[in-house]
Amino acid sequence: DTAVSQTPKYLVTQMGNDKSxxxxxxxxxxxxxxxxxxxxxxxxxxxxxxNKELIINETVPNRFSPKSPDKAHxxxxxxxxxxxxxxxxxxxxxxxxxxxxxxxGSGTQLSxx
Amino acid sequence: GQNIDQPxxxxxxxxxxxxxxxxxxxxxxxxxxxxQQHAGEAPTFLSYNVLDGLEEKGRFSxxxxxxxxxxxxxxxxxxxxxxxxxxxxxxxxxxxxxxxxGKGTSLxxxx
Numbered sequence: 001d002t003a004v005s006q007t008p009k010y011l012v013t014q015m016g017n018d019k020s021x022x023x024x025x026x027x028x029x030x031x032x033x034x035x036x037x038x039x040x041x042x043x044x045x046x047x048x049x050x051n052k053e054l055i056i057n058e059t060v061p062n063r064f065s066p067k068s069p070d071k072a073h074x075x076x077x078x079x080x081x082x083x084x085x086x087x088x089x090x091x092x093x094x095x096x097x098x099x100x101x102x103x104x105g106s107g108t109q110l111s112x113x
Numbered sequence: 114g115q116n117i118d119q120p121x122x123x124x125x126x127x128x129x130x131x132x133x134x135x136x137x138x139x140x141x142x143x144x145x146x147x148x149q150q151h152a153g154e155a156p157t158f159l160s161y162n163v164l165d166g167l168e169e170k171g172r173f174s175x176x177x178x179x180x181x182x183x184x185x186x187x188x189x190x191x192x193x194x195x196x197x198x199x200x201x202x203x204x205x206x207x208x209x210x211x212x213x214x215g216k217g218t219s220l221x222x223x224x
Binding site: 042056090097 | 148150154155156157158161198200208209210211212213214216217219
């Protein structure tokens with residue numbers, strides 16, 4: 001059983017399109033995150049949700065909108081995609097907000113053409 | 114904000130020992146983490162330090178000095194499969210307790 005699963009694994013799309021990435025965790029964790037890893041492998045936090053509530057919202061364009069229907073799911077919707085959005089997006093979860101481990105999904109490689 | 118610095122690349126020989134350093138500046142420090150990331154894969158947890166000193170876990174050890182804002186990851190008896198990127202991450206109250214990662218150190222283990 002996959003602990004943190006995100007879909008799709010690869011996403012190739014044109015500039016200006018709208019796309020979504022889905023994430024689900026079956027670990028019973030309360031906190032979920034979205035991270036972006038750029039071409040230089042720099043992993044940067046975007047959002048964090050605790051029990052469906054947004055607790056961290058880093059400086060991210062408002063074209064990015066996270067949605068958490070329940071604490072096991074955190075989806076990421078991106079409007080009007082731009083070339084600079086090309087990156088690998090990782091979903092992650094943890095038991096709480098101040099715990100040892102993050103469990104990462106396998107990543108979604110987004111390519112905007 | 115946080116400044117987290119680590120070397121970009123390192124090379125070491127199979128069977129040897131390598132030390133990857135990480136320095137950081139933050140307020141409300143709440144823990145330092147090391148993650149391993151193989152190419153094309155997700156990061157996986159290696160170690161966690163919140164108090165000063167050395168934490169040992171098999172071939173991997175991690176050290177923390179909070180007063181110096183310094184940590185290192187020590188890898189012993191290097192194996193080819195240890196070739197990966199090693200990410201230093203800091204948790205702090207200033208960042209809402211989320212992990213903020215350094216840019217990673219790409220380690221190449223050669224025969």
